[in-house]
Amino acid sequence: KAGVTQTPRYLIKTRGQQVTLSCSPISGHRSVSWYQQTPGQGLQFLFEYFSETQRNKGNFPGRFSGRQFSNSRSEMNVSTLELGDSALYLCASSLWGEETQYFGPGTRLLVL
Amino acid sequence: GENVEQHPSTLSVQEGDSAVIKCTYSDSASNYFPWYKQELGKGPQLIIDIRSNVGEKKDQRIAVTLNKTAKHFSLHITETQPEDSAVYFCAASKGAGGGNKLTFGTGTQLKVEL
Numbered sequence: 001k002a003g004v005t006q007t008p009r010y011l012i013k014t015r016g017q018q019v020t021l022s023c024s025p026i027s028g029h030r031s032v033s034w035y036q037q038t039p040g041q042g043l044q045f046l047f048e049y050f051s052e053t054q055r056n057k058g059n060f061p062g063r064f065s066g067r068q069f070s071n072s073r074s075e076m077n078v079s080t081l082e083l084g085d086s087a088l089y090l091c092a093s094s095l096w097g098e099e100t101q102y103f104g105p106g107t108r109l110l111v112l
Numbered sequence: 113g114e115n116v117e118q119h120p121s122t123l124s125v126q127e128g129d130s131a132v133i134k135c136t137y138s139d140s141a142s143n144y145f146p147w148y149k150q151e152l153g154k155g156p157q158l159i160i161d162i163r164s165n166v167g168e169k170k171d172q173r174i175a176v177t178l179n180k181t182a183k184h185f186s187l188h189i190t191e192t193q194p195e196d197s198a199v200y201f202c203a204a205s206k207g208a209g210g211g212n213k214l215t216f217g218t219g220t221q222l223k224v225e226l
Contacts, residue, residue, distance in 0.1 A: 004155075031212060043156075043201065043216040056211045090155055092214075099144040099163075099207045101214060103155035 004104030025093030032074040114139040118217025135202035
């Protein structure tokens with residue numbers, strides 16, 4: 001069974017631009033969560049989606065948004081990029097009703 | 113909200129020795145505690161997890177212990193090997209029923225020396 005896949009793996013943007021990251025969960029997993037990883041703040045929860053609905057949201061500004069499609073694939077969007085948004089963005093999937101989350105390889109975003 | 117503290121931040125051991133990483137959590141409602149291993153350029157990989165109704169769990173060379181009263185849990189790696197070198201993260205959540213948000217510790221860089 002294929003693991004969590006994330007595209008693109010690397011991305012370079014400039015301040016003020018927006019970016020969209022994609023995540024395909026493990027087959028059969030309907031819950032998708034997003035995390036931001038930076039050297040300074042560590043791993044921080046962004047949001048969780050299930051059945052196309054945002055179920056949980058972390059403490060991030062409204063520039064960070066996401067959505068989930070009917071096939072459980074998820075995207076996250078960051079608008080008006082800031083230098084501090086440079087990070088590894090990780091997606092994790094889980095079976096609905098189970099705690100165990102499996103992470104993808106991440107998308108490394110660099111904002112110049 | 114939940115706060116997870118992790119110690120030490122770096123740990124260097126000789127091959128074959130044991131390694132212990134400790135975490136404490138603040139929210140008594142947390143009931144699920146996974147450990148992840150992250151190698152350079154990769155996403156976190158789940159290595160073991162424990163739920164609050166269990167005090168200890170073992171999987172080959174890896175074990176995790178949980179003390180609910182003291183709100184701390186630990187990862188034990190025995191007979192360490194060079195391939196165990198990585199960053200290890202502990203995490204806590206209230207489980208799927210309480211919102212599946214993981215709160216992570218700050219990570220431990222484990223180096224296994226030959």
